[in-house]
Amino acid sequence: MKREDIAPPYSAVTQHEIFPKPQHDEIARFNFLANFNRFMATALGPANKRAYDSRVLPKFIQEMGRKPENRFEIRHAMNDDPWHQFWSALKRNSMEMRQQNGRALVLRQIERLKDAASSYNDPNSANSSHLELDENITIPRYQSAVDIHCMPGSYHGEEVEGDISAGANYDCGIFATTAGGIGALSDGGGQALVEWIRKERPGWAPRRILDVGVTVGHNIVPLALAFPETEIIAIDVAAPVLRYGHARARALGADNIRFVQANAEDLSRWDDGYFDWVQTTMFLHETSGSALPRIINEGYRVLANGGLMFHLEQPAYTDAMPLYEQFIRDWDAFNNNEPFWSSMHSLDLNKVMTEAGFAPENLFEAHVKAVVDREIFPATADEGETEDHGRAAAWHAFGAWK
Template structure:
């Protein structure tokens, strides 16, 4: 069943004309049609045609996602599915870009006004250079990627991402695209009610979708969202101000931040890791450990590992690697995150997935108790829906830095 949520408007969200809104809704619906109608057809195609042809050619059944892919790419039904999926992705961004381009001067000016209205910090060093694994191509086919700027104080790609990611997720991340942050806050509320972090760092925050729930749940905490995209954090800062929330943002690389040792009590990320690289990901873990205070927690919400999926499901998900400019998508799932966390200093006994050997995050927007009305009621935010539950779509790595006494020993 398709999700019926509509994105909640806010002070800096690009507004669409009737024609633009129709194009955007078509792009979202087309993507929904592909997922609900074309995607399920891949299973019988594989079972009745591709697997048999592969076994006839190779004298054995397909063993892994790579074997399956080598057979499926030859099949016309898969070709039709893959082409449609790529076209839908490109249409999605194009439908939003029209609105952003038309309003860009007004969006920039509105961002300046909103940012000037808040005491929260916005830090964008003039000499900051984003990593090449982000700038070398347009991740998930978003024109300009996260870092492109075409004018002074540009917010274009931030605005594009804000609206585009709602269409990409077909509404399942909620009216404010904040499902993942809300769900991590739920986890902490339910399983660590006495944990009251004074400072929180959100790595790879993009436009702050998942950052803002931490300020709502921990209103007295100092919150920082960092990202390598300057236009994104510029937009994020203004967006947070529009919501009346004082949240600091900075253009900064999660591999090497400028924060002092032990500054934060909680370090989080939401779908950051699969957009880094094999060399960067261990550095992100090490930096999280460095900036955490003793007893602090690291929580990374991202994609579930391949080793708990059947090969055909791995093949389906790995299509993002091949057709959606997500080069680290599949490789990240093959990495042992617990081993990485242990290597940078986290005690193995304090590193876990919420439901061994992994946890997955339920979409709060689809969960019981998360209604459109509740989402729009800013005065009484609902943190009762959404948490980590088997059957969802996100892996959640949770690690706690050893207490001071243990570190000294």
């Protein structure tokens, strides 16, 4: 096994003030899961391709007289293969174990965590950041119909009044899911955004940024710290992640983010042109075919002329991407409760952007890769990414200037 195949230890995670405190066995489980995920990606995963090439594809050709025409045909054929069934069952179980470990850890200290978060979320505080909840919000069906990536209760489920457990669970377990690939604060995407904009528009300081689908703020906090004078509004439909996210941001010294409970499909509380930058990070694939265009349309409306809309997403399935790779990347859609994942990859996102109003010549794609946390990774750790389903490596980064 190569050194970079070993995940960093859970002790590398930054335990900020409202981070749930893990005990010995919980740490051991996360260490196991991080390395199990690495092992599945680097050692076991490639055998899926061998099973495909040596057994599944020849059988398909023999039966059908042709090669598979799309990723769905490959999935149906692979679902009968014993190795793929074995690998798939392990991977699903790893997702479930990650959620169970995180939830057990959080729920046993829920009162302490709630108190810690409340001290930062006090509405009477003189601080310029705020938490604004809306108890009348309707959670969209695409969020409530399934437990997204096996999180019991999705992002919005509440166990107790004023709950923060969904946020705390998300925060403490993501390191294991990504095997540390996005850093000690799981903010490699946000750091990459800061690097990207500094190169793209040196000296630009946006007045206002809207972050859509913020969850606990992993990727907006680096922007808030990089642009302390910028007013940032971060929205989400789910109260537990907002309560946790606001407290987490403040515990990390970011005081310029308003965490607002709102549905991105309706941004009518903000005027046309209010923001200089509308950002989504790993968000669009968790919406729906009808919601996504509405969200882009609203984002366009609230964006000022000359402003930036930018999306960091899972890698797109281009025509150049082999069908086998499309199939393996689709695993999450069918086995990890990510119902929109596969269909989003079939959408022409450039068309959605131009239909919202962006000029075709103002659309762009960028190369954005997670900033590797050198504190926890040896210098070569960002090389040799293989089958990681795009979680921690290069993203589909695209957007437009208005």
